[in-house]
Amino acid sequence: MLGLNKKDTNLLLVVLALTMLAPFILNPFPTDSGLAQFNAGYPDLMQRFAIFGIFAIGFNILFGLTGYLSFGHAAFLGVGSYSAVWMFKLLSMNILPAIILSVIIAGLFALVIGYVSLRRSGIYFSILTLAFAQMSFALAYSVLTPVTNGETGLQLTLSDPRILGSSAAADGSIPVTNLFGLEMRSAWDMAVGPWTFTFSAGYYFCAIVLLVAFYLSIRIFRSPFGMMLRAIKSNQTRLNYTGLNPKPYTLAAFVISGMYAGLAGGLMAAMDPLAGAERMQWTASGEVVLMTILGGAGTLIGPVLGAGMIKYFENILSKINESVLHGWFAFMPDGLEDFFVAIVYPFVGKGWHLTLGILFMLVVIFLPGGLVEGGQRIGAAFRRKGKKAGGAEAEAAKQQPGE
Amino acid sequence: MGILEVKGVNKRFGGLQALGDVNLSVEENTVHAIIGPNGAGKSTLLNCLVGKLIPDSGSVSFAGQSVLGRTPHEINQMGISRVFQTPEIFGDLTVYENTMIPCFARRDGTFKLNAIGSVGSQTDIRDQAMAMLEDVNMADKADVHAASLSRGDKRRLEMAMCLAQEPKMLLLDEPTAGMARADTNNTIDLLREIKEKRDITIAIIEHDMHVVFSLAERITVLAQGTPLVEDTPENIKGHPKVQEAYLGGHG
Numbered sequence: 001m002l003g004l005n006k007k008d009t010n011l012l013l014v015v016l017a018l019t020m021l022a023p024f025i026l027n028p029f030p031t032d033s034g035l036a037q038f039n040a041g042y043p044d045l046m047q048r049f050a051i052f053g054i055f056a057i058g059f060n061i062l063f064g065l066t067g068y069l070s071f072g073h074a075a076f077l078g079v080g081s082y083s084a085v086w087m088f089k090l091l092s093m094n095i096l097p098a099i100i101l102s103v104i105i106a107g108l109f110a111l112v113i114g115y116v117s118l119r120r121s122g123i124y125f126s127i128l129t130l131a132f133a134q135m136s137f138a139l140a141y142s143v144l145t146p147v148t149n150g151e152t153g154l155q156l157t158l159s160d161p162r163i164l165g166s167s168a169a170a171d172g173s174i175p176v177t178n179l180f181g182l183e184m185r186s187a188w189d190m191a192v193g194p195w196t197f198t199f200s201a202g203y204y205f206c207a208i209v210l211l212v213a214f215y216l217s218i219r220i221f222r223s224p225f226g227m228m229l230r231a232i233k234s235n236q237t238r239l240n241y242t243g244l245n246p247k248p249y250t251l252a253a254f255v256i257s258g259m260y261a262g263l264a265g266g267l268m269a270a271m272d273p274l275a276g277a278e279r280m281q282w283t284a285s286g287e288v289v290l291m292t293i294l295g296g297a298g299t300l301i302g303p304v305l306g307a308g309m310i311k312y313f314e315n316i317l318s319k320i321n322e323s324v325l326h327g328w329f330a331f332m333p334d335g336l337e338d339f340f341v342a343i344v345y346p347f348v349g350k351g352w353h354l355t356l357g358i359l360f361m362l363v364v365i366f367l368p369g370g371l372v373e374g375g376q377r378i379g380a381a382f383r384r385k386g387k388k389a390g391g392a393e394a395e396a397a398k399q400q401p402g403e
Numbered sequence: 404m405g406i407l408e409v410k411g412v413n414k415r416f417g418g419l420q421a422l423g424d425v426n427l428s429v430e431e432n433t434v435h436a437i438i439g440p441n442g443a444g445k446s447t448l449l450n451c452l453v454g455k456l457i458p459d460s461g462s463v464s465f466a467g468q469s470v471l472g473r474t475p476h477e478i479n480q481m482g483i484s485r486v487f488q489t490p491e492i493f494g495d496l497t498v499y500e501n502t503m504i505p506c507f508a509r510r511d512g513t514f515k516l517n518a519i520g521s522v523g524s525q526t527d528i529r530d531q532a533m534a535m536l537e538d539v540n541m542a543d544k545a546d547v548h549a550a551s552l553s554r555g556d557k558r559r560l561e562m563a564m565c566l567a568q569e570p571k572m573l574l575l576d577e578p579t580a581g582m583a584r585a586d587t588n589n590t591i592d593l594l595r596e597i598k599e600k601r602d603i604t605i606a607i608i609e610h611d612m613h614v615v616f617s618l619a620e621r622i623t624v625l626a627q628g629t630p631l632v633e634d635t636p637e638n639i640k641g642h643p644k645v646q647e648a649y650l651g652g653h654g
Contacts, residue, residue: 003521219519222521222522223518223519223522224507224517226522227503227504227522228504228507230495234493234496235491235492237487238491238492238493239476239504240474241453241484241485242479242484242508242564243509243513243568244476244508244513244514245474245514248514252518256518
């Protein structure tokens with residue numbers, strides 16, 4: 001289907017089901033139950049899952065295939081966001097032109113940074129990209145204030161021209177982002193018994209873009225271009241002496257992954273029309289590296305899983321504060337309760353980074369292929385068990401006629 | 404005029420004159436060996452031929468075109484394929500993919516952004532690569548990861564990759580270094596087979612006299628960066644200058 005082989009088609013269908021049913025899957029607990037705080041099915045977070053999924057898919061095209069570790073990818077995300085917000089300010093609140101512009105501008109930006117950075121490989125390449133991203137961050141924060149609005153961040157105002165739209169909505173407020181009239185913030189609640197599921201236009205738009213981005217990445221992985229990128233990771237000397245120039249290949253991969261980042265940045269602004277310099281900071285670049293490695297670099301689905309996992313931790317674990325913990329351990333005697341709260345507390349709430357760090361260490365040490373490798377191992381274990389059981393049954397079947 | 408012409412090439416590394424006034428002419432469709440003791444400048448000469456080093460003076464031309472100042476991939480596209488001392492292959496890719504890459508290089512040149520169509524739909528490339536693998540008796544290993552091949556098979560694969568480009572000239576850098584005698588003999592047989600099946604020029608840099616005298620039609624002896632003699636294997640064997648270079652004058 002769609003020019004994919006059977007295995008890839010199945011993978012795409014799984015992602016299709018996961019993204020379309022996300023409001024159900026991520027809301028397994030009734031709204032009034034004590035576990036409701038583990039529900040992640042609210043539009044804001046689901047949008048972030050999809051957006052960072054796109055970001056990580058793009059990053060994986062560069063890092064997973066060519067092995068070039070960029071530490072500055074957040075710069076393209078930030079550039080994408082700024083471009084989109086400028087489009088909202090100048091043109092109209094329709095998100096389509098905004099997103100197209102973010103992809104183009106991020107692509108051009110990536111072309112320049114990639115052209116310079118790719119003169120080196122290995123750690124030097126990483127340092128160069130990091131330097132560029134930090135430079136962009138510093139510029140956005142200070143010198144480029146007329147364009148980026150400095151530390152306040154770029155926001156919409158009532159005095160923006162919006163030549164194809166209107167400066168202000170009918171009620172005098174700032175208009176909201178939309179796709180040909182479909183407001184991104186509009187949502188529809190569905191109550192089923194004690195559960196409430198929210199379907200948001202913004203999320204579904206992000207999910208569809210994620211699906212397209214994922215589909216494109218499968219095509220790239222399976223194409224001759226993808227094979228060349230893997231060849232670059234494997235042995236650049238041989239590639240050189242096989243009459244192929246590795247430079248344009250790596251540059252193309254860099255630009256494509258920069259465009260994915262720009263797309264993610266544009267979507268971010270489309271969901272919430274503001275852009276700040278902190279989106280370009282090195283911590284944001286590091287986060288996408290974590291996502292990709294946690295999920296499984298070089299695999300198709302890994303980066304999406306990694307992005308989902310980190311964003312879930314960031315938003316759900318961090319909400320668990322001391323009083324919530326006391327609620328959990330309330331059934332214990334007082335002294336014991338305080339003791340358990342004291343032990344668990346550093347790992348949740350503001351300390352969620354600690355849990356993430358430990359998890360990351362465990363994955364890197366025991367599952368170098370990331371969560372995908374974990375899934376494969378579990379799958380293999382089940383298959384072995386299934387085969388053994390099947391074998392025993394066959395034995396039994398063989399013995400029966402003799403009885 | 405030979406297919407490869409080296410004229411008056413000098414290369415100096417600091418105080419060391421690695422190559423001094425090297426002249427060499429390799430005739431088309433012959434096997435030409437370059438031999439010499441350790442430190443004679445064999446590898447330096449080879450690196451000047453493939454674009455890894457640029458000589459200080461002199462000229463190197465291949466099929467009438469100068470190769471100086473060109474990058475390795477450009478020189479490869481001119482028709483020189485290089486086989487390395489330790490096999491350089493794409494270890495993370497399968498044997499089949501390894502063989503497809505040079506087929507792509509031959510068809511599409513140094514760069515082509517072919518990012519949407521799948522590898523599976525490139526039937527011409529797949530057929531070429533498979534034919535090449537059958538030619539070197541490796542078709543049964545097509546789906547094996549190249550890194551898990553034996554040393555001998557890696558060498559065989561590397562040669563298959565070079566030949567898949569249908570080069571005018573195959574350049575071998577000590578192809579049997581560090582090999583057991585049986586593997587060395589296999590490599591010699593493989594090279595003989597390659598030579599018999601097609602019109603190709605082979606230049607071979609080698610230390611092992613057994614290999615050289617089994618294959619070469621012309622031999623150039625290099626010592627201390629300059630060619631001593633160039634002749635047929637029969638004449639080289641008994642040449643006093645060669646024995647002097649190799650055995651220190653008491654041959």
